[in-house]
Every structure is written in C-alpha cells, then in structure tokens.
Amino acid sequence: MTVSPGEAARFLTRNAVDALPQGELERQLGQGRPLRVKLGVDPTTPDIHLGHTVVLRKLREFQELGHTVVLIIGDYTGRVGDPSGRSATRPFVDPEEIDRNAETYQEQAFRVLDRDQTEVRRNGEWLDMTMEELFRLARTSTIAQLLERDDFSKRYSGGEPISILELLYPLLQGYDSVAIRSDVELGGTDQSFNVLLAREIQKAYGVEPQSVLTMPILPGIDGVQKMSKSLGNYVGVEDSPPDMFGKLMRVPDDVMPVYYDLLLDEPFDESLAPRDAKRAMALALTARYHGEEAARAAEARFETLHVRRELPDDIEEFAFSPENGQVHLPAVMAEAFGLSRSEARRLLTQGGVRLDGTELDGSTLDMPAEALDGAVLQVGRRRFKKLRRG
Numbered sequence: 001m002t003v004s005p006g007e008a009a010r011f012l013t014r015n016a017v018d019a020l021p022q023g024e025l026e027r028q029l030g031q032g033r034p035l036r037v038k039l040g041v042d043p044t045t046p047d048i049h050l051g052h053t054v055v056l057r058k059l060r061e062f063q064e065l066g067h068t069v070v071l072i073i074g075d076y077t078g079r080v081g082d083p084s085g086r087s088a089t090r091p092f093v094d095p096e097e098i099d100r101n102a103e104t105y106q107e108q109a110f111r112v113l114d115r116d117q118t119e120v121r122r123n124g125e126w127l128d129m130t131m132e133e134l135f136r137l138a139r140t141s142t143i144a145q146l147l148e149r150d151d152f153s154k155r156y157s158g159g160e161p162i163s164i165l166e167l168l169y170p171l172l173q174g175y176d177s178v179a180i181r182s183d184v185e186l187g188g189t190d191q192s193f194n195v196l197l198a199r200e201i202q203k204a205y206g207v208e209p210q211s212v213l214t215m216p217i218l219p220g221i222d223g224v225q226k227m228s229k230s231l232g233n234y235v236g237v238e239d240s241p242p243d244m245f246g247k248l249m250r251v252p253d254d255v256m257p258v259y260y261d262l263l264l265d266e267p268f269d270e271s272l273a274p275r276d277a278k279r280a281m282a283l284a285l286t287a288r289y290h291g292e293e294a295a296r297a298a299e300a301r302f303e304t305l306h307v308r309r310e311l312p313d314d315i316e317e318f319a320f321s322p323e324n325g326q327v328h329l330p331a332v333m334a335e336a337f338g339l340s341r342s343e344a345r346r347l348l349t350q351g352g353v354r355l356d357g358t359e360l361d362g363s364t365l366d367m368p369a370e371a372l373d374g375a376v377l378q379v380g381r382r383r384f385k386k387l388r389r390g
Contacts, residue, residue, distance in 0.1 A: 005030035008065055012058070015261055017189050017214045020196065024211040028183055035067045038182035038210070040123070040173055041109075042078035043101035048108040049234040050285070051218040051227030054262045055186050056112040058215055062184070063117040070119045070180050071109060073102045076127040077176075080169045108237055111289065119180075126179040127172055137171050140204040141197065146170065149193045170194045174201035182210045189214045218262055223252035241290045245298035246382055248282035256281060305381065315376060319390035322369035329365050336377065336385045347379060354378040 003011070009026035013019040028035055039059055041052075048056075059069045078098045106120060129137075146167050147153055155162050170193065177185060177198040185195045192214050199209035217226045220233025227234045235247045251259060256277055257268035264284055269277060279299070287295035318336040320327055333344035333353070347353050348362035355375050373389040 003065070012061055012065075013213065015216070015265070016058070017216055018192070018212065020212045020214075025184065025213065028211060035062070035183040036070050036119075036181060037062045037067050038070045038072060038177060038180060038185045039187070040072040040074055040077070040176055040185075041105060042074035043098055043105040044078055045229055046101040046104040047229060047236045047238060048105060048111075049227055049229060049236050050263060051220070051234065053112055053237065054218050055188065055215050056109060057263075057265075058186055058213070060112055060114065063114045068117055068119060069113060070121060070182060071106070071113070072176050072180065073106065073120065073122045074173075074176075075099065075102060075122045075124045077123055077169065077172050080165050080172065111237055121180060123172070123176050123179070127175065137175055137201070138168070140174075140201050141171055143167070145197070170197045171201065174198035177202055177210055178205045178207050181207055183208075184213060185210050186213050186215065188217050190217065216258070216262060219255050219258060221247050221250050223255040235285075237289050241286050241294040241298035242301050242382060244289065245282045245286045245295065245302055248285060249278055249302060251278060251281070253278070315384045315386045317388050318377075318385040319388050320369075320372065321390045325369050326366050327369050327372055329360075329367055332372070332387070333377070333379060336387075337379050337383055339379075352380055 005026050008029045009019075013025065019025050037059060039055060063069055075095070075098055079095060102122070110118070147156055149170070152162055152167075154160075173194050174197050176182075178201060182198075185198060187195050192212075195210075195212045195214070199212070202209045219225070220227040220231060221235060222231075222233040225231055225233060229236075235244055239247065248259075253274040256274070259281055260266055260268040260277075264281065272280070282302075283295050283299055286298050290298075318332075320332050320335075329348065330341045330344035333339055333347070334341045337344075339347075345362065345365070348360055348365070351359050351361065353360045353362075355372075355377055369389055372387045375387050377385050377387055
C-alpha cells in the first residue's frame with residue numbers, strides 16, 4: 001500500500017512527544033528514498049525492558065514503511081556514560097562488560113526490529129579518533145551550549161562536579177549522526193538535548209541535519225518513576241511468561257492508558273473494569289513475546305496463585321541435606337532460590353515465606369528434616385520449590 005508523505009508523517013508522529021523541526025519529517029519522506037533512522041544505545045546493562053520497546057516499536061514502524069534503521073551500539077560512549085538525568089558522575093563501566101551486554105542487547109532488540117532492515121554499527125568504529133579529530137569535534141560546541149542542559153545546569157548551580165568527559169558525551173553522540181549520515185534520530189524525551197545538538201554538529205561537518213522524533217518515557221510498574229532495571233520496576237522482554245504476566249498485573253490502574261497507548265497502540269477502553277483491562281493487557285503483551293499458548297498458561301497460573309490461592313502443578317523439586325536431622329531454613333532458601341542468607345532471614349521475619357501455604361514468622365530458623373520433606377516452600381508470590389530430603 002502506497003501512502004503519501006503527509007499520511008506517513010502523521011502515522012509516525014501520532015504518539016510522539018515532539019517531531020522537530022516542524023514539518024521536516026514530512027519533507028524528508030517526500031524525497032522518495034529510504035531514510036536512515038538512527039537509535040544509539042549504550043549497553044551498560046544487558047537486558048531490554050518494555051520501556052526500551054517504546055522507541056524500538058517506533059523504529060519498526062519506520063521499517064514497515066521501507067526505511068533503514070541504524071542501531072548504534074555505544075561501545076565507546078558507554079564507557080563515558082550518558083549523563084542525562086544524572087545528579088552525579090556515572091561510575092566507570094568495564095569495556096569487556098559493555099561488549100558482553102552489547103551482544104545480549106542486540107539480540108533482544110531483534111525481537112522487535114526486522115533484522116534484515118537493521119544496520120548494526122559500533123561507534124568505536126569512528127570514535128577511536130586522533131587528537132586532531134577530537135579537537136575539531138570539540139570546536140563545534142561551547143561550554144555555554146552544554147550548560148543549557150537541565151541536568152548540567154542543576155549540577156553546576158548546585159556546586160556538584162561535572163567531568164570534562166561528561167561534557168564531551170553529547171558531542172560524541174552527535175558525531176555518531178555525522179558518521180552514519182542519519183536522516184532521523186529517535187530517543188526518549190530525556191534525550192532531547194543530545195539529539196538536537198547532533199543537528200548542529202552535523203551542520204558543522206557539512207552533513208544535512210537530521211530530524212528528531214522524541215517518544216514518551218514509559219513509567220515502571222510502580223506507576224511513579226520511569227521503568228528501570230536498577231529501580232526494580234521493570235518488565236524485561238526476556239522475563240518468563242509467568243513473571244511477565246504477574247508484573248504487568250501490578251501496573252496501577254491510572255497508568256494503564258499509557259501502557260495501552262505506547263505498548264499496545266490501542267485506546268484504553270474505559271468501559272472495562274480495571275482488572276479486566278489489566279488482564280487483557282498482560283495477556284496481549286505476554287503473548288507478543290512468548291506466544292499465545294505460553295500467555296494463556298501464565299494467565300492460568302496467575303489465577304491459581306493469586307485468585308484461588310492454590311499451588312501450581314509444575315513445582316520444581318529441590319533436594320536438601322539435613323545435619324543431625326535438622327535443617328537451617330535460611331540456608332535452604334539461599335541455595336534453593338539464589339538468595340543470601342541475610343536476605344532469606346529478612347523475608348522470613350517480614351512474612352514473605354510460606355510452607356505448605358502456612359506463613360512463617362521467622363521465629364524458628366531450624367526445623368526437623370521430616371517437617372520439610374515433601375513440603376512446598378514458597379518465597380514471595382511466584383517462587384516455589386517442593387522440598388525433598390536428599
């Protein structure tokens with residue numbers, strides 16, 4: 001199906017925050033050639049969550065209209081660390097860790113992107129530059145320009161340190177756009193300064209400046225802060241079907257319209273009861289990443305555990321070895337669930353552990369082996385082990 005440049009621009013910008021400069025994307029779409037659409041990612045963590053997919057899904061829409069996505073893996077910028085939204089200098093990340101994360105990140109991105117229409121580049125290809133080239137890049141911007149960034153401005157006025165390396169970050173990201181001659185750059189709203197500065201850097205190098213499309217930031221399942229692995233409020237695309245479904249059922253009611261808009265690309269039906277709308281959302285998103293059958297099974301498991309309060313049928317067994325007929329419960333929990341013993345004791349005292357459905361209060365840490373043999377140990381809402389004496 002052929003669409004006009006105006007129709008394509010309206011489709012691509014319908015749920016974006018900004019499309020800048022105004023009218024530029026439509027002009028570019030009218031050139032009758034595939035556009036090079038850039039996304040730069042710094043793989044400081046290995047996993048992609050649903051917050052990342054907001055931009056990835058927009059990139060996929062460009063691909064469906066025949067354009068090429070250039071996914072830039074920031075193996076060099078990742079060593080600097082993006083200062084966007086930061087109130088302090090980022091810690092140094094080991095380059096070997098960045099390389100490992102890059103492989104994982106890239107493969108997970110292809111769960112959304114069309115591999116055949118994606119060009120993957122690492123910015124170490126061009127940022128491993130001579131001092132002369134770095135000096136030329138540094139001359140494209142001023143300190144006054146860089147201090148216009150909200151995060152830099154706040155840190156500077158508050159007397160917080162800003163490293164020279166951090167000031168270079170927006171320039172390095174901007175040079176990525178020069179190197180791959182990007183026509184369009186996508187990013188979250190927290191990237192607005194960086195992607196707009198890239199236009200100025202392209203001009204300084206005689207490259208046609210890119211247009212910019214910024215997307216909303218997806219709130220985490222706490223409904224308050226943006227989705228982030230470090231905050232623990234994320235849903236990973238590699239989460240198991242039960243975990244993905246269960247996490248999505250925790251999204252606050254007032255945030256669901258945002259999830260429907262950004263993740264399902266459909267309006268929120270206010271006539272539905274919140275629980276029904278949430279269940280439909282969780283089922284659709286789990287099916288997207290794991291298939292319909294796995295999503296239905298996750299829904300049934302959730303029903304069993306959280307609605308009927310029953311135990312699932314497929315509980316993995318864990319063999320324990322008693323000493324003198326006794327078992328130290330924190331030790332068993334640590335080994336069975338990958339916890340530290342201190343964390344296990346904390347969960348016990350907080351009432352987060354059940355044995356055959358009965359809540360443990362942490363007053364008894366050592367139990368007879370026969371009391372545990374064949375029992376189901378539950379930690380939190382979704383982790384179970386059937387204990388067997390080894």
